Amino acid sequence: MYNINNLNTELIEPLKILAKSYNFKLDETGIPIIATKTDENILKINVTESSINIVYNELPAFFRAIMIVDKNIKKGKLSFDLTTDVWFDFNGLMIDCSRNGVLNVSYAKKMIEQLAMIGQNVFMLYMEDTYKLASEEYFGYLRGAYTTEELKEIDDYAHMFGIELIPCIQTLAHLNQFFMWEHIAEKYVDIDDILNVSSDKVKSLLDNMISYLSSTFRSRRIHIGMDEAYNLGRGAYADKNGLKPKTEIMREHLQNMVKICEKYNVKPIIWDDMFFSNYSKTESDSYKIPDGIDLMYWDYYNNTVEHYEKNFEKRSKITDKPIMFAAGSWRWIGYASHHGKTIAATNASATACKNKGIRQVMTTAWGDDGCESPVTTVIFGSVLLGEHQYNKNIDMEQFKENLLYITGMDFENFLKPQEFDILPSIENKAATITPSKYTLYEDPLCSKFINHTEVVKDDLTKVYKDLSNYFYNKAQNDTDEALKATNQFYGIFGEVASLKWNLGLNIYKAYKNGDKDTLKNIIINQIEPLIPLVEKLKYARMKEWCLTNKSFGFEVLDQRFGGIISRLHTTKFILESYLNGHLDKIVELEECRLPATHHREEGMGEIIHYNRAQRCMTASKMIW
Numbered sequence: 001m002y003n004i005n006n007l008n009t010e011l012i013e014p015l016k017i018l019a020k021s022y023n024f025k026l027d028e029t030g031i032p033i034i035a036t037k038t039d040e041n042i043l044k045i046n047v048t049e050s051s052i053n054i055v056y057n058e059l060p061a062f063f064r065a066i067m068i069v070d071k072n073i074k075k076g077k078l079s080f081d082l083t084t085d086v087w088f089d090f091n092g093l094m095i096d097c098s099r100n101g102v103l104n105v106s107y108a109k110k111m112i113e114q115l116a117m118i119g120q121n122v123f124m125l126y127m128e129d130t131y132k133l134a135s136e137e138y139f140g141y142l143r144g145a146y147t148t149e150e151l152k153e154i155d156d157y158a159h160m161f162g163i164e165l166i167p168c169i170q171t172l173a174h175l176n177q178f179f180m181w182e183h184i185a186e187k188y189v190d191i192d193d194i195l196n197v198s199s200d201k202v203k204s205l206l207d208n209m210i211s212y213l214s215s216t217f218r219s220r221r222i223h224i225g226m227d228e229a230y231n232l233g234r235g236a237y238a239d240k241n242g243l244k245p246k247t248e249i250m251r252e253h254l255q256n257m258v259k260i261c262e263k264y265n266v267k268p269i270i271w272d273d274m275f276f277s278n279y280s281k282t283e284s285d286s287y288k289i290p291d292g293i294d295l296m297y298w299d300y301y302n303n304t305v306e307h308y309e310k311n312f313e314k315r316s317k318i319t320d321k322p323i324m325f326a327a328g329s330w331r332w333i334g335y336a337s338h339h340g341k342t343i344a345a346t347n348a349s350a351t352a353c354k355n356k357g358i359r360q361v362m363t364t365a366w367g368d369d370g371c372e373s374p375v376t377t378v379i380f381g382s383v384l385l386g387e388h389q390y391n392k393n394i395d396m397e398q399f400k401e402n403l404l405y406i407t408g409m410d411f412e413n414f415l416k417p418q419e420f421d422i423l424p425s426i427e428n429k430a431a432t433i434t435p436s437k438y439t440l441y442e443d444p445l446c447s448k449f450i451n452h453t454e455v456v457k458d459d460l461t462k463v464y465k466d467l468s469n470y471f472y473n474k475a476q477n478d479t480d481e482a483l484k485a486t487n488q489f490y491g492i493f494g495e496v497a498s499l500k501w502n503l504g505l506n507i508y509k510a511y512k513n514g515d516k517d518t519l520k521n522i523i524i525n526q527i528e529p530l531i532p533l534v535e536k537l538k539y540a541r542m543k544e545w546c547l548t549n550k551s552f553g554f555e556v557l558d559q560r561f562g563g564i565i566s567r568l569h570t571t572k573f574i575l576e577s578y579l580n581g582h583l584d585k586i587v588e589l590e591e592c593r594l595p596a597t598h599h600r601e602e603g604m605g606e607i608i609h610y611n612r613a614q615r616c617m618t619a620s621k622m623i624w
Contacts (some may be wrong), residue, residue: 001024002027002029002030002031002032002052003026003028003032003033004033005028005161006031006032006034006035007035008035010059011062013160014116014160015063015066017113018116023231024231031050031052032050032051033051033054034051034052034054034218037057038056038057040057041057041085041087041089042057042083042084042086043055043056043057043061043064043082043084043086043119043188044056044067044082045080045081045082046081046082047073047078047080047081048078049078049079049604054069058162059116059121059161060106060116060161060162060163060165060253061086061119063161063162064116064119064386065119067117067118067119067405068082068402069403070400070405071405079391082392085390085392087354087359087388087390087391089124089359089389090113090291090324090361090362091120091121091122091357091360091362091386091389092121092123092163092164092382093122093123093124093329093362093363093364093365093379094124094125094126094223094326094360094364094365094369095123095124095126095129095279095375095378095387096332096364096367097126097130097175098126098129098130099127099367099370099371099553100367100370100371100552100553100556101367101375101545101549101553102143102145102549102550102552103125103548103549104548105153107482107522107547107548107549108123108125108157108355109157109483111373111379111407112154112157112161113161114379114382114407114600115161115163115616116161116162118383118386118406119389119390120308120386121162121164122163122164122165122166122264123158123164123165123166124165124166124168124362125146126168126169127169128169128174129145129146129175129177129178131146132143132145132148133207134210135547136205136208140178140563143177143552143553144549144552144554146214149206152456154266155216155217155218155249156199164218165217165219166221166222166269167217167219167222167223168222168223168225170225170226171225171226172195172197172224172225172227172229172232172253172274173193173195173225173227173230175188175194175195176192187201188202188205188388189236190231190232190234190235191231191236191237194231194232194235195227196235196236196237196240197237197249197252197256198237198240199240201350204262206256207263210222210266211264213262213597216488220266220267221266221268221269221294222268222269223263223296224257224261224269225270225271225272226257226270226271226274227270227273228273229274232246232249232274233246238258239307246274247275248471250275251290254289254290258291258292258293261292262292265469268293269291269294270293270294270295270296270297271296271298272295272296272297272298274411275289275318276311276315276508278314288318288319293321293325294360295315295318295319295321296324296325296326297311297315297324297326298326298328298435299326299327299345300327300328300341300342300345300346301345303305303345303347304348305351305352306423307352308325308348308349312325312353312356318429322360323360324358324360325361325362326362326363327346327349327350327363327381327385328345328346328365328366328381329364329377330342330432331373331377331378332365332368332369332611333368333432333611334372334421335420335493336373336418336419336429336493337373337377337378337380337417337439338421338431338432339380339381339415339417340415340422342384343384344429344430345430346385346388347388347394350384351388353388353512354388361385361389361463363378363381363382363384365378365381368611369611369612370556371553372437373417374482374485374486374541374545374548375549376409376482376483376485376486376488376548377414378548380403380407382404383399384399384403387399388401399411405526408479408480409483409567410561413474413487414469416490417490418469419463420435420436420494421435421436423456423457423463424458424463425458426604428603428604431601431603431604433601433604433608433609434608435452435456435501435608436493436623437610437613438452438610438616439497439502439504440496440500440564441613442503442565443504443567443618444503444568444571444617445507445567445571445588445589446618447505447508447593448596449596450466450504450508450593451594451596452501452595452606453505454505455605455606455607459615460498460502461498461502462498464501465492465494465495466494467490467494467497468490468492468493468498469491470491470494471489471490471491471493471494472487475487475488475491481547482547485540485544485547486544488543489537489540489541489543492533492536492537493537494531496530496533496534496537499530503526503527503530504527506522507522507571507575507589508529510522511586511589512589517539519578519579523527523575527568527572530568530614531565531568532567534561535561535565538558538561541554541557541606542554542558545557563617565581596608596610597610
């Protein structure tokens with residue numbers, strides 16, 4: 001029990017909330033907590049049996065101290081001293097709310113509490129078109145877009161914990177869902193998903209975006225995106241203005257965005273890849289980023305400190321401002337999160353940040369290809385980067401303890417989903433291959449991945465059954481609803497994967513060998529059991545979705561699961577027609593199989609990274 005009578009008012013209310021969430025008691029008979037604010041970048045904790053003294057520089061650092069104190073006292077450690085430097089001034093999480101999963105207000109508040117206990121002070125909502133604009137009725141239409149009231153509620157909650165809620169939007173590209181409405185695209189598009197930045201209508205749209213967000217959020221910062229505009233200036237812009245170098249168009253657009261942001265008293269942050277990626281390189285010696293813009297370098301693919309240090313040096317040549325950095329919590333390559341990769345990339349990049357004096361960092365948590373992986377898995381990367389914030393050299397055992405305390409899920413449980421992809425025979429635990437995704441979606445008859453499944457050396461039927469049992473056992477002990485739903489989902493996912501991973505291969509081989517008995521056994525032992533299991537899988541994924549996201553967007557996964565079920569029924573019908581003599585051949589199985597892609601991850605051979613659900617399903621055209 002802790003006595004909080006001596007604390008400032010700003011600490012008491014959020015501490016009461018955290019006490020309920022983290023099961024510690026506040027009582028006048030408890031140990032007194034004495035908190036002292038400092039301007040130094042340090043965190044000090046002194047615990048005796050008679051008092052708890054905390055010296056902190058920001059509110060979240062105080063809450064981290066409470067986490068450390070409570071964790072240790074619950075372990076029976078009733079007195080200790082801890083002093084640490086704080087290596088980052090700006091650290092937190094960016095959650096993707098644009099790939100169908102729009103974080104609901106309730107779970108956003110839970111994540112804010114988790115960030116507070118990590119000791120982080122930033123929360124970004126990545127919203128391409130998932131906020132409401134009064135001037136654009138189709139902006140966020142049928143996408144679960146946040147209302148003003150919802151955003152203000154989240155902002156108020158974050159503010160109470162000393163966390164800055166920052167809107168992260170797009171003002172150049174990545175507006176494909178807004179452009180799905182043809183009359184909107186005709187009005188605003190340059191080419192692809194890119195705005196025609198020379199258009200007065202576009203400039204008015206951008207003004208409306210910044211005006212709205214600057215009046216809705218407390219933060220005087222706004223992340224305006226501007227990444228991956230591969231064909232910038234190659235469509236309607238070129239028709240009007242002729243072909244210009246991309247960097248010239250970017251400079252003009254940046255200057256316009258700076259003016260708009262100055263008008264509404266907000267400071268813009270941009271992704272930096274338009275200046276350094278191979279599709280738009282800048283000569284560092286002759287170009288400088290305009291004043292008034294913060295540059296954010298994102299990179300979560302590389303595993304060496306040297307790589308990141310080299311790239312920080314490149315960026316320092318085009319801006320005099322402190323560089324910001326974005327790491328990644330790997331949950332965007334299918335249903336299985338890949339936190340072996342999160343560890344390798346984050347440990348390297350965070351070390352480089354500390355070596356080079358980079359003090360503004362964050363973790364991104366993208367939801368590519370439909371937000372397939374449960375949202376509960378993303379906080380892993382934030383906890384890891386939080387350890388780097390408060391430690392020059394992190395202690396992985398302390399990280400594991402803090403991870404369990406903050407999230408309610410242990411380290412092994414967070415790492416386990418990647419075993420659906422990182423098979424026992426694979427030594428590289430930071431690989432990003434995706435066999436559990438492409439074999440789940442692979443059509444049983446028009447099977448694209450036979451060459452990639454045939455080379456698997458492991459008994460995946462047993463591997464996946466063992467994983468299923470692991471997750472079911474974990475779910476039995478979960479008290480948190482969302483964590484329980486996550487483990488239940490992975491339990492069923494393992495059951496489905498154990499039957500589905502080689503279905504296309506087994507059918508193809510049996511057919512080619514003229515083995516009708518094996519085809520009969522496949523119907524009985526793989527296809528028929530899979531149909532109800534995939535239905536069960538759909539409901540399990542939906543349960544976690546509804547606990548963490550708005551309901552919009554799940555219809556995409558619903559249709560994907562439904563498509564798998566429908567094709568299983570069709571496959572059964574066609575195989576039975578063949579076995580009964582009603583078909584003399586199955587034309588889909590007559591065609592020789594080729595590799596699905598030429599892309600290979602180094603050292604993985606034919607086990608590949610393939611992360612597009614529709615292309616996993618078929619070689620045919622699925623949209624007009």
